[in-house]
Amino acid sequence: MKRFRQPAGGGSVRRSLVLHAAAFLVTLAACPVCPSRSLARGLTVMLAEPPRSMDPADQNATATRSILAPFYESLVRQDADGSIRPWLATAWSVSPDGMAWIFALRPGIVFHDGTPCDADAVVASLRRLLDPGAALAGAGAFRATIASVRRQGASVVITLIHPYADLLSLLSITQAAIVSPLAAARGTLGRHADGTGPFMFVDWQDGAHVGARANPRYWGAPPALTRIEWVWSSEPSVTNMALQTGDADAVMPLAPVFAGLYASGQPAAARAVIHGGRGAAQFWAALNTTLPPLDDARVRRALGLAIDRQALVAGLLHGYGRPACHALTPDIAGSEPCAPGQDRADPAAARALLQQAGLARGFSVTVVVQEPEEPIAEALQAMWRRIGVTLRIRRQEAGVWVQSAFAGPADKARQDIGMVLTSWSAPFIADLQLRPLYASASAAPAGANLGFYRNREIDAAIDRAARTGDPAARARDYAAIQDRLARDAPILPLYVQDNLYGVRQGLDGVQSLPDGEIAVTSARWAAP
């Protein structure tokens, strides 16, 4: 990439003018032959995995969402700070009983394929999401909440199964993006994105890239970029090298170990900038509450007390993260912070609890992990050794791990699986963090309550909080839930990892969203 620097001071004004004019002429002459990247109009983004689908409703993956975001829009959008803003809907109101929501739509919008995005299209898109026959992978939370969708004049009415305070947040997520009814009917959405967003789908070559170009008919502010290309590599060191060579202009995620390199300002690293946005992915260990001795809450609490969360953040994340002590991640409204000292280990208290439980001589337990989380397990192994607990680590490939993690109580007992290590992300929606992980009805294999925790009071409190529109009442419920979960300790929260991403110098306007998505729609290159 060629850059023209302003001549350093010292010369006369006239000479500097001449130099400026010369530089200007050279720039003019050089530009028609510059490669496209020097024109600073396009962008290559590298992610960790290939997209799963171009159909927003048929996926549940962060990397896929990053790719789909510029193609699609939803009724409302949620900013990085959690506030809800109008998008395809300009205004909305809710009935007094909280059951019916009416959305007024922005007029005159068309899909990329030319179909108008009117009330009929929005109704068709949302009904498709709810259709059991369509069996879309991302439909779960919507089918559990929304009873029906219909048109009312130029507006759309969404009727709920029960009141749901987080409906707007739910409608803002990628799975609820409004898709072209024509493309949906043709069945092409899996391979070819058709939305209303500022970028239009160009091509998807398996194992190579996804391409996009600016939508000339976009209703909002036109994007500064002319094209976006997404590539991917599962190898963190390749991702880091791509940022240094310029094969990628933006990469997400960047492994914490490389972030340190950029922070130290090494010469090769100076061409790129590293950012750490607050993440929402909480790492945790689910304890099998039906398998002795973990069926004793004192034993589970003892394990929690012996964890030095500060050390985990410093050692495994190189400081790019925050300790987590409670069920709700720190950015969700109603979440409780770690109490002073709670993020440090207290082995003496842990040993005392084990003694009460009759396990003064310790015990051993097996954890199943995937490769990326193995270092966490090794750190826990060392921390628990100090209280006499032996952690046996069983590392498994993704598919095998899913089978183990979601096994029922009998299977887990047979395979002696006492613990599962994983992460969960539900930015801003407390209900989507608590219900799947702690509600009795979500006990594996049906849901992600991997330790089979059952507590009727918690179930009732989760339902009550989700249905009330009163923020004070919700906050009370969520505080009570977190306190009770801290005492019962069905899972051990560990930490929340920052979303680390790197961009080439001169690239502005790239954002990371809490759920790990990289947003490049409003990115622009600074003038060279």
Place this chain on the structure above:
Amino acid sequence: MTALLRRTAALPFIMLAVSAIIFAAIHALPGDPARLLAGPQAPGGVIRALHARLGLDLPLPTQYMRFLAHALRGDLGLSLRDGTPVRHLLATHLPYTLALGGLAYGLALLAGVPAGALAAARAGAWPDRLLMAATLVGSSLAGFWVALLGMELFAVRLHWLPLMGAGDWRHYVLPASVLALLPTALILRMTRAGLCEILDQDYIRTARAKGLPPWRIMTRHALRNAMVPVVTVAGLNLGGLISGAVVTETVFDWPGIGRLLVDAVRYRDYPVIQGVTLLSVLGVLVINLLAELAIMRLDPRQRGH
């Protein structure tokens, strides 16, 4: 020739047996494609609906018969992930793997045979010992590690070569070199071993006594006969090229069938795994046949068998 015909005729039956084994093995893998597609956050109802949509709720024998019936018509099914025909995926990815593998093998032959001949001609002297040490290093280094090292040096530090992806010829240099490492070492060792044995034989001594120049003895008499074991082993090793391709293509983000296979296994995309493995097996069988054909041409004694 009849032996060859017999073997060609057996091919369909071997493929049938192999397809059954592959089908059983793939479905014996733990892991549920629907769960992997929908993600851990999906409730049980969504998983059941996905099973029905993807036909995974049918009994295994029924699924196999369906697969077989379609495969006989040249239809390898649709990817579970996005519904792309597997045939189309293979057709778009295979050329990349063939190009990379062909280049790697060409490199291996071009480097391995002359180097092997040099080692044999100077057996025991320092060039021989140096080359033998190099083959030991070359065959024991992890391709993955060499690849990362090469990327760091030639792409990040020197900017001579592109880091990854497939485009012009410069994109081939690093992955093909990494992929060529193991076969080069193998071919070098086989060539040397074969030549060392042959150079001791009577007809070579006769040729020397006749006063033929050494290079002529090497190329006309010795090398031709020493090539038999080289071709045999090289032919067998082509199968190993596929496993090498999986690693190399993953590191270099090369859009070949190796990377396709890795992604397919990650998502338990059964039809794609079946398609890639069946194609690889077919490829290995055909290559072995061709290797036999080549041996028959090189060594007349083999033709009677």
